[in-house]
Amino acid sequence: xxxxxxxxxxxxxxxxxxxxxxxxxxxxxxxxxxxxxxxxxxxxxxxxxxxxxxxxxxxxxxxxxxxxxxxxxxxxxxxxxxxxxxxxxxxxxxxxxxxxxxxxxxxxxxxxxxxxxxxxxxxxxxxxxxxxxxxxxxxxxxxxxxxxxxxxxxxxxxxxxxxxxxxxxxxxxxxxxxxxxxxxxxxxxxxxxxxxxxxxxxxxxxxxxxxxxxxxxxxxxxxxxxxxxxxxxxxxxxxxxxxxxxxxxxxxxxxxxxxxxxxxxxxxxxxxxxxxxxxxxxxxxxxxxxxxxxxxxxxxxxxxxxxxxxxxxxxxxxxxxxxxxxxxxxxxxxxxxxxxxxxxxxxxxxxxxxxxxxxxxxxxxxxxxxxxxxxxxxxxxxxxxxxxxxxxxxxxxxxxxxxxxxxxxxxxxxxxxxxxxxxxxxxxxxxxxxxxxxxxxxxxxxxxxxxxxxxxxxxxxxxxxxxxxxxxxxxxxxxxxxxxxxxxxxxxxxxxxx
Numbered sequence: 001x002x003x004x005x006x007x008x009x010x011x012x013x014x015x016x017x018x019x020x021x022x023x024x025x026x027x028x029x030x031x032x033x034x035x036x037x038x039x040x041x042x043x044x045x046x047x048x049x050x051x052x053x054x055x056x057x058x059x060x061x062x063x064x065x066x067x068x069x070x071x072x073x074x075x076x077x078x079x080x081x082x083x084x085x086x087x088x089x090x091x092x093x094x095x096x097x098x099x100x101x102x103x104x105x106x107x108x109x110x111x112x113x114x115x116x117x118x119x120x121x122x123x124x125x126x127x128x129x130x131x132x133x134x135x136x137x138x139x140x141x142x143x144x145x146x147x148x149x150x151x152x153x154x155x156x157x158x159x160x161x162x163x164x165x166x167x168x169x170x171x172x173x174x175x176x177x178x179x180x181x182x183x184x185x186x187x188x189x190x191x192x193x194x195x196x197x198x199x200x201x202x203x204x205x206x207x208x209x210x211x212x213x214x215x216x217x218x219x220x221x222x223x224x225x226x227x228x229x230x231x232x233x234x235x236x237x238x239x240x241x242x243x244x245x246x247x248x249x250x251x252x253x254x255x256x257x258x259x260x261x262x263x264x265x266x267x268x269x270x271x272x273x274x275x276x277x278x279x280x281x282x283x284x285x286x287x288x289x290x291x292x293x294x295x296x297x298x299x300x301x302x303x304x305x306x307x308x309x310x311x312x313x314x315x316x317x318x319x320x321x322x323x324x325x326x327x328x329x330x331x332x333x334x335x336x337x338x339x340x341x342x343x344x345x346x347x348x349x350x351x352x353x354x355x356x357x358x359x360x361x362x363x364x365x366x367x368x369x370x371x372x373x374x375x376x377x378x379x380x381x382x383x384x385x386x387x388x389x390x391x392x393x394x395x396x397x398x399x400x401x402x403x404x405x406x407x408x409x410x411x412x413x414x415x416x417x418x419x420x421x422x423x424x425x426x427x428x429x430x431x432x433x434x435x436x437x438x439x440x441x442x443x444x445x446x447x448x449x450x451x452x453x454x455x456x457x458x459x460x461x462x463x464x465x466x467x468x469x470x471x472x473x474x475x476x477x478x479x480x481x482x483x484x485x486x487x488x489x490x491x492x493x494x495x496x497x498x
Contacts, residue, residue: 022058025050029078033087039078044095048074070106075210076149080165091210107299109141110206112155114199114217115187118272122218123180125266125284132313133263134216135175137291140308141214142171154187155199155215162186180269196221196472197237201244203294207253212295212303219290221468224276230451234468238475245479249324257300257380258476259293261309262318262448264464273453274467285463288317288448297323301380320442320473321381322480327436327488331375331416334494339369340424352495356428369424372435372492373406373417379490386419386437393486395434399425421492432495436488441477445470 025047032043039047048069051059062073075094082089113119113134122130142150152174154160162177163170177183196219203213223233249256267287271279293303300321303309309316334348344354359367376386385391387403394401402422406414421435449470456462481487 020058021050021054021056025059026081029082030085030087033082033089033093037089037093039094041095047078073106076108091208106149106210107145107295107302108149108151108211109145109214110151110153110203110211111138111141111214112153112159112199112203112216114215115154115156115160115183117270118218118220120180120183121267121269121271121281122265122287122289123178123183124268127266127284128178129314130265130289131175131178133265133291134178135171136311136313137214137216138166138171138174140306140311142166142168144302144306144308155202156187159202160186196468197240197244200241200292200294203292204244204248207248207256207294207296209296212293212299215292215294217290217292218287219466219469219472220272221274221472222272222276223274227275230274234451234471237468238471241472241475242479245476249479253296254324255297256480257295257297257321257323258480259300259303259309260320260322260442260473261291261293261312261316262288262320262444263291263312263314263316264288265314271456273456275454277454279457281457285460287463288466290466291316297380304380318442318444318448319382320444321385322477323380323439323489325439325481325485325487325489327491330378330490330492332492333373333417335371335373335413335420337371339371339422340364340367341369343368343370350495351493352497354497356496356498358426358428366426367424368426368428369422372421372423372494373414374419374421374492375417376437376490377418381489391438391440392421393436393438393488394423396425396429396431398427399423399433401435428496428498430496430498432493435492435494436486437490439477439481439487439489441474441481445473449473 028050029039029047032039032047048071051062051069051074062069062077075091078094079089079091125131138150138152150166150171151161152163152166152170154162163174166174177186196217199217200215203215206213221234221237223230227233245256264286266284268281268284271281273279293300295303300323304321309319332351334351334353336345336348340359341357343356347354353370356368359365379386383405387405389401389403392401392403400423404420404422406417406419408414423433423435448465450456450462450465450467451470453462453465453467
């Protein structure tokens, strides 16, 4: 009877000294990082092999079908573990195996909500439209990422992490903070005169192949009382935001892309005008606010294709997509039936129109026209963007263009094509006709931009505008679409031979 407790104690003592595979994995990572503060390619591969060779349950979080490894989750785990061990390390210090297209969709989303004093008014709206828009956004974003990859921040003087690796309960808790009392209490002592350019710059710096930034703000520039010349101030801010994006595109992320959503919500409380004067709205007015998505082309494409933005509570007023212009050739073909006149069809497969002639007769006489079927389905722009003829540049100004969406999905000759470009001219010449879809600053911004908000209390049209908005958006647009270039997103070339 006395031997059993002794034997049991020996077993417990022996087992307490046993280490699991994940314990060895952690020790291995600590050893690697202690050498040079990095985990290089060889070390990363060694850690991944440890995961592959173990059947231990703790490693299942990293495994996909066929014993493939989710490398993003491995990196996320290492960052958490090493940070817990009080080792300062960033994602850039851990080598990550290049992922296939499916794995690259596993991204982290960092949401930055500006918490300056000007934002408090949106939280006083009894209908809580702002709050509902933000909450519906977070719930949709939660569906797009891994369970541990949504990070929620307040942003002003610093980046105030409210919930890292946010769970469903965390998203709910973040929504509950969006009330006047909690918002003011948490923001106290951490806000100052808002520098929109600096806030957006910090959001940009978070972006890489594994991280997308979302920035939520009223986007009002604040010159303050010291700046009497508002136009000069706004011009300086425009050049500043241009430089932030242009250097990011040049030095770190040539595939950068941005979505800007324009929304509206009820506002009641203190508004700060361009000279920092307090203007108090005792009744609810409607005010604009904005949600920016800043990421790679692939990340922005994923956001758009998910259609989650179309489900935001209250919807949005306008949407703009900015992308680096690379003049990419897309899939297109010349349709065999001319619009006007005639041409030789023998070399259409090589995008060559031979022997074109003008139409004859009394109706539509002296015209030559043809149709190009184009596939824009893989582009990230809104469909209306492709339908707007002002977004096209044609190398020969004598041509006019009309764009239509492909409606007849049963037509075998139009399978794989999304739009029809219909071109016509009164003059035919030998040339390589080029049609370019270009990028440019959105037209809607001018309507909602203000350069003087001092009369906002009594001017209802001014209440719908944002001070300095055009300078802000134009600065970003010029970084993507420099004035010195044609800024073609896609191009089409047609060889016309008389």
